[in-house]
Amino acid sequence: FLREGCMQKHSKKGGQQRMFFLFSDKLVYASRLAAPLQFRVHGQMSLNGMMVMASIPHSFVIYTQDNKCIVVSTANDVEKVRWIEDLKKAIENYQSYNANGDTVASSNAYSSLKSNNESVNDDNRSPSIQHNVIQHRANNTMHVCWHRNTSVSLQDHCVALENQLSGYLLRKFKNSNGWQKLWVVFTNFCLFFYKNYQDDFPLASLPLLNYMISTPSENDNINKDFVFKLQFKNHVYFFRAESHVTFSRLFYCHVFCFLIIFIFYIY
DSSP states (O other), rough: OOEEEEEEEETTTTTEEEEEEEEESSSEEEEOOOTTTTTEEEEEEESSSSSEEOOOEEEEEETTTSSEEEEEOOOSSSHHHHHHHHHHHHHHHHHHHHTTOOOOOOOOOEEEEOOOOTOOOOOTSSSHHHHHHHHHTTHHHHHHHHHHOOOEEEEHHHHHTTOOOEEEEEEEEETSOOOOOEEEEEEETTEEEEESSSOOSSEEEOOOOTTTTEEGGEEEEEEEEEEEEEEEEEEEEEEEOHHHHHHHHHHHHHHHHHHHHHHHOOO
């Protein structure tokens, strides 16, 4: 696995939203099914003989060895550069292995794609536990990428694993007055909110892909210390730490992780 993310695949019918998965030997694209957390594969393209060429803004063309091609577009040029760089590097590595007489481990043909936890048997779980498991799966990066038109690479996942934190924070919504104290866990591109550290399942969660992190501006009217702001489009959250040490650990860990995996945008 090298990268997963959402792009538009263009054809005579127009643009179609597709989820793309880049492996060391092939590129797979799929659409989301009505069944919860599943995707149906529409096509698979070998990296053998593949070529990638930039096109108009936000778009590029993928050529296969048998002279077929697909045109895809991304949400922005940052995403476009990510995909082109990873595709070209994967193609180069694939050709290098073949030239040296080595073989790249070939993936099996895919007919469907499910979340990583799909093998868990939920039949014997209580309804409340089933709900929490489904909620957790819905935060799978595959599905967050689908809804936010973004992508995540293997390197991004590795960085995320190295930046995990937990502790008490006070949360405030944009239009609310009070602060709610919660046990917060930052892991896997997501914040999970618990009533306290002893809870087994989160009250809620906030996937952070494409969120901006900053300190509050004067217009936010936040007259408190140790506060940072998370924003994605019209979704705004404020978080307050109880000390400067906690604030520094959480804020700069978020900034570092966001900068490394390019999900810290300032428009």
